[in-house]
Amino acid sequence: xxxxxxARLMDGAGLARRIxxxxxxxxxxxxxxxxxxxxxxxxxxxxxxxxxxxxRMKRARCEKAxxxxxxxxxxxxxxxxxLVAAVDALSQDPQVHGILLQHPVGPHIDERAAFEAIAPEKxxxxxxxxxxxxxxxxxxxxxxxxxxxxxxxLDHYDVDLAGRHAxxxxxxxxxxxxxxxxxxxxDATVTYCHSRTRDVTAVVRQADVVVAAVGRPRFxxxxxxxxxxxxxxxxxxxGNIGDVDFExxxxxxxxxxxxxxxxxPMTIAVLLDQTVEAAARGIHPPGV
Amino acid sequence: xxxxxxARLMDGAGLARRIxxxxxxxxxxxxxxxxxxxxxxxxxxxxxxxxxxxxRMKRARCEKAxxxxxxxxxxxxxxxxxLVAAVDALSQDPQVHGILLQHPVGPHIDERAAFEAIAPEKxxxxxxxxxxxxxxxxxxxxxxxxxxxxxxxLDHYDVDLAGRHAxxxxxxxxxxxxxxxxxxxxDATVTYCHSRTRDVTAVVRQADVVVAAVGRPRFxxxxxxxxxxxxxxxxxxxGNIGDVDFExxxxxxxxxxxxxxxxxPMTIAVLLDQTVEAAARGIHPPGV
Numbered sequence: 001x002x003x004x005x006x007a008r009l010m011d012g013a014g015l016a017r018r019i020x021x022x023x024x025x026x027x028x029x030x031x032x033x034x035x036x037x038x039x040x041x042x043x044x045x046x047x048x049x050x051x052x053x054x055x056r057m058k059r060a061r062c063e064k065a066x067x068x069x070x071x072x073x074x075x076x077x078x079x080x081x082x083l084v085a086a087v088d089a090l091s092q093d094p095q096v097h098g099i100l101l102q103h104p105v106g107p108h109i110d111e112r113a114a115f116e117a118i119a120p121e122k123x124x125x126x127x128x129x130x131x132x133x134x135x136x137x138x139x140x141x142x143x144x145x146x147x148x149x150x151x152x153x154l155d156h157y158d159v160d161l162a163g164r165h166a167x168x169x170x171x172x173x174x175x176x177x178x179x180x181x182x183x184x185x186x187d188a189t190v191t192y193c194h195s196r197t198r199d200v201t202a203v204v205r206q207a208d209v210v211v212a213a214v215g216r217p218r219f220x221x222x223x224x225x226x227x228x229x230x231x232x233x234x235x236x237x238x239g240n241i242g243d244v245d246f247e248x249x250x251x252x253x254x255x256x257x258x259x260x261x262x263x264x265p266m267t268i269a270v271l272l273d274q275t276v277e278a279a280a281r282g283i284h285p286p287g288v
Numbered sequence: 289x290x291x292x293x294x295a296r297l298m299d300g301a302g303l304a305r306r307i308x309x310x311x312x313x314x315x316x317x318x319x320x321x322x323x324x325x326x327x328x329x330x331x332x333x334x335x336x337x338x339x340x341x342x343x344r345m346k347r348a349r350c351e352k353a354x355x356x357x358x359x360x361x362x363x364x365x366x367x368x369x370x371l372v373a374a375v376d377a378l379s380q381d382p383q384v385h386g387i388l389l390q391h392p393v394g395p396h397i398d399e400r401a402a403f404e405a406i407a408p409e410k411x412x413x414x415x416x417x418x419x420x421x422x423x424x425x426x427x428x429x430x431x432x433x434x435x436x437x438x439x440x441x442l443d444h445y446d447v448d449l450a451g452r453h454a455x456x457x458x459x460x461x462x463x464x465x466x467x468x469x470x471x472x473x474x475d476a477t478v479t480y481c482h483s484r485t486r487d488v489t490a491v492v493r494q495a496d497v498v499v500a501a502v503g504r505p506r507f508x509x510x511x512x513x514x515x516x517x518x519x520x521x522x523x524x525x526x527g528n529i530g531d532v533d534f535e536x537x538x539x540x541x542x543x544x545x546x547x548x549x550x551x552x553p554m555t556i557a558v559l560l561d562q563t564v565e566a567a568a569r570g571i572h573p574p575g576v
Contacts, residue, residue, distance in 0.1 A: 112427065129421030136420060137461055139400065163486045171472060173425055184459060187484040189491065196475040198451045203477065 007231070007253040009262075010153050016265035019152070020065055023273045027066040030280055038279030039068040040098040040124065040271075041090045045083060045105045046076035055102050058268060065272050067279075070096065080110045084117045091119035097282045098124035098275035103174075121282065124274035127174055136181040142274050147179035149266025150211060150232050151186075157255055159209065159230050162187035167204055169193045169220065169243070170213035175234060179211055212243035222248020231256040234263045295519070295541040297550075298441050304553035307440070308353055311561045315354040318568055326567030327356040328386040328412065328559075329378045333371060333393045334364035343390050346556060353560050355567075358384065368398040372405045379407035385570045386412035386563035391462075409570065412562035415462055424469040430562050435467035437554025438499060438520050439474075445543055447497065447518050450475035455492055457481045457508065457531070458501035463522060467499055500531035510536020519544040522551045 031037045040062050044055050059069040072086055083105065090096045099122045105111050120130040126144035134141025143151070154161065166188040170176035176192065184190045188209065193200050195214075201224050204210055209230045212220050217237040222245050225231055231253040235243025242259030250256050257263055319325045328350050332343050347357040360374055371393065378384045387410045393399050408418040414432035422429025431439070442449065454476040458464035464480065472478045476497065481488050483502075489512050492498055497518045500508050505525040510533050513519055519541040523531025530547030538544050545551050 112425070129418065129425065129427070132424060133417030133421050136424070136465060137400070137417065139417070163484045165486075165491075177424060177469075177472075181465075184465075184480050184482075187482075189479065189481055189485040191477065191479040192472055193477055194472075194475070196451045197477040198453075203453075 003251040005250040007250040007256040008157075010157055010232070010255050010257045012149070012153055012257055012262040012264065012266045013260075015153060015156050016149075016269035019266075019269040020061070020272055023269070023276050024065040026280070027276045030276065030283065031066065034283045036095075036279075036283045037066065037068045038098075038276050038283075039070060039096050040100060040275045041070045041072060041093075041096045043072045043074065043083075043087060043090070043099070043101045045074045045078050045102075045109065048104075051102045051104075055100075058100065058271065061268050061272060062275070065276075067272060067275055076106060078109070080108075080113055083109055083114045087114055087117035091117060091122060094282075096122065097279035098122050100125045100271065101127065103127075122278055124271060124278050126178070126274075132173070132178055132181075135178045135185070138185045142278070143182065143270070144174045144178045145267045145270040145274070146175050146213075146234055146263060147182050148270040148274075149263055150179055150234060151182050152270070153232070153257065153263070153266055154209070154230070157230075159255065161209065163189065164208035165189045165191065165206055166209040166211065167191045167193060167207035168211045168213065169200060169204065170211075170215070170234075172213065175213045176211075179213065179234075183209070183211075210244075214243050216243060217241040218243070218245040220244040220249065222250075222252060225249045225252040227252050228254045230254060232263060233257050233259050235259065236264060291539040293538040295538040295544040296445075298445055298520070298543050298545045300437070300441055300545055300550040300552065300554045301548075303441060303444050304437075304557035307554075307557040308349070308560055311557070311564050312353040314568070315564045318564065318571065319354065322571045324383075324567075324571045325354065325356045326385050326564050326571075327358060327383060328388060328563045329358045329360060329381075329384045331360045331362065331371075331375060331378070331387070331389045333362045333366050333390075333397065336392075339390045339392075343388075346388065346559065349556050349560060350563070353564075355560060355563055364394060366397065368396075368401055371397055371402045375402055375405035379405060379410060382570075384410065385567035386410050388413045388559065389415065391415075410566055412559060412566050414466070414562075420461070420466055420469070423466045423473070426473045430566070431470065431558070432462045432466045433555045433558040433562070434463050434501075434522055434551060435470050436558040436562075437551055438467055438522060439470050440558070441520070441545065441551070441554055442497070442518070445518075447543065449497070451477065452496035453477045453479065453494055454497040454499065455479045455481060455495035456499045456501065457488060457492065458499075458503070458522075460501065463501045464499075467501065467522075471497070471499075498532075502531050504531060505529040506531070506533040508532040508537065510538075510540060513537045513540040515540050516542045518542060520551060521545050521547050523547065524552060
């Protein structure tokens with residue numbers, strides 16, 4: 001007989017829905033008050049099917065929340081200079097309040113240069129170095145959407161972070177690194193593990209909070225979860241499989257995010273929320 | 289009978305001397321070739337005796353290395369706006385290649401705003417958010433001097449970092465946070481401990497590499513050092529006492545930095561080296 005689940009589920013889908021509802025209300029009020037609708041520009045290079053799907057979904061969610069979207073589709077052969085110019089034009093355009101550059105952009109493009117062309121005040125996806133530094137030092141600015149969504153989930157479930165050991169598995173520029181910095185800013189003891197870590201299992205076993213962001217299906221085994229730990233699965237692998245062995249982990253964790261319905265919906269909710277926030281700061285009503 | 293020391297000393301003073309010699313040669317060659325001497329601007333607010341001493345020492349080391357220094361002394365009552373304006377003027381001044389704002393600047397000043405007024409290409413002390421992001425993502429830019437000095441020491445002693453567990457004790461914006469990011473960039477598994485960490489001892493005991501940057505005398509006890517670990521003491525407390533109990537730790541470590549003569553001299557060497565590098569990039573010879 002296998003052990004019964006002990007973990008409470010962290011309902012990202014439900015929390016995201018409430019955030020998006022509030023965001024939609026705010027977008028509507030802003031549009032009424034200023035005559036300008038918040039606008040997110042999406043930029044897609046090439047026609048990678050997953051990227052096409054992601055962008056389409058994000059645009060649909062914008063529309064539903066009363067956020068206008070403007071889509072820039074660029075051919076796969078776009079150069080770095082052309083992409084930077086396109087993003088730069090959006091950064092200059094007063095009608096655009098937020099910019100989302102769908103990534104990956106293709107190996108021939110300098111992705112960092114393209115990200116840096118996003119004006120920090122329009123970086124609602126939190127991908128610029130300015131946003132990373134803001135997250136790292138607790139300065140004003142936008143957060144990377146998945147890390148931001150994770151923090152909102154942890155807060156919603158009253159997870160005490162101060163002095164707890166948070167282990168981040170993965171160190172990408174838009175997920176692992178920034179979520180570690182946000183956790184550190186909340187007084188957690190933070191460990192970054194990654195592909196070169198010698199004994200990930202031994203580290204994860206010590207974690208009070210695990211953030212799995214490695215992109216390998218069921219990489220975190222149930223037996224590696226410390227009893228009572230909080231498990232956040234930011235992985236999303238083919239077949240709706242997370243980075244955590246959910247069924248096994250939920251018999252040991254105190255709180256756990258499901259996949260799907262955990263971190264994923266929170267990511268989009270933060271994107272929409274930050275877009276409306278950028279618009280609220282960026283729209284100057286007529287006569288002002 | 290107490291155990292014999294096992295650790296080899298990391299001779300920061302000696303390595304720093306060699307770096308400064310090369311830097312001085314490079315400064316002289318640059319001055320000969322361009323007719324312009326590399327110049328570091330130092331900015332000091334108020335008359336805190338320790339800060340006055342630090343700035344004086346840094347200027348003397350500049351002069352000895354053939355780097356001109358220009359000193360801006362501002363009264364303790366300087367406002368944030370006044371300091372930002374002073375730093376901004378130096379950022380604009382083509383005769384100035386590097387800028388060092390001595391900190392702390394006093395509680396009434398927004399230190400971050402003052403740091404951000406330093407043009408990234410003159411941020412030879414590595415204090416801007418742009419420099420932090422560059423360190424975090426392995427992008428071109430200057431490093432914070434003490435973290436940069438620590439990495440050079442580790443490299444000089446051929447410390448293998450990939451997959452090793454590096455524990456950083458302390459999370460300041462110019463030491464703990466950036467050195468952790470540099471170690472992560474070199475494929476170490478990195479843990480940040482700090483004042484809110486529940487059991488620092490338990491974490492430090494697992495470290496293959498310890499970086500002590502907490503500012504508390506002998507905070508790391510010898511018994512907490514894993515046998516064979518590499519111990520870097522970036523602490524500097526009154527009476528030339530480090531953050532590590534040196535005599536006890538050297539009986540267990542494989543490599544250890546003394547205090548003084550370890551990390552301290554490396555910090556200044558990196559400052560001088562980066563100033564000449566900034567000058568080499570920033571000086572445009574007549575007619576070019």
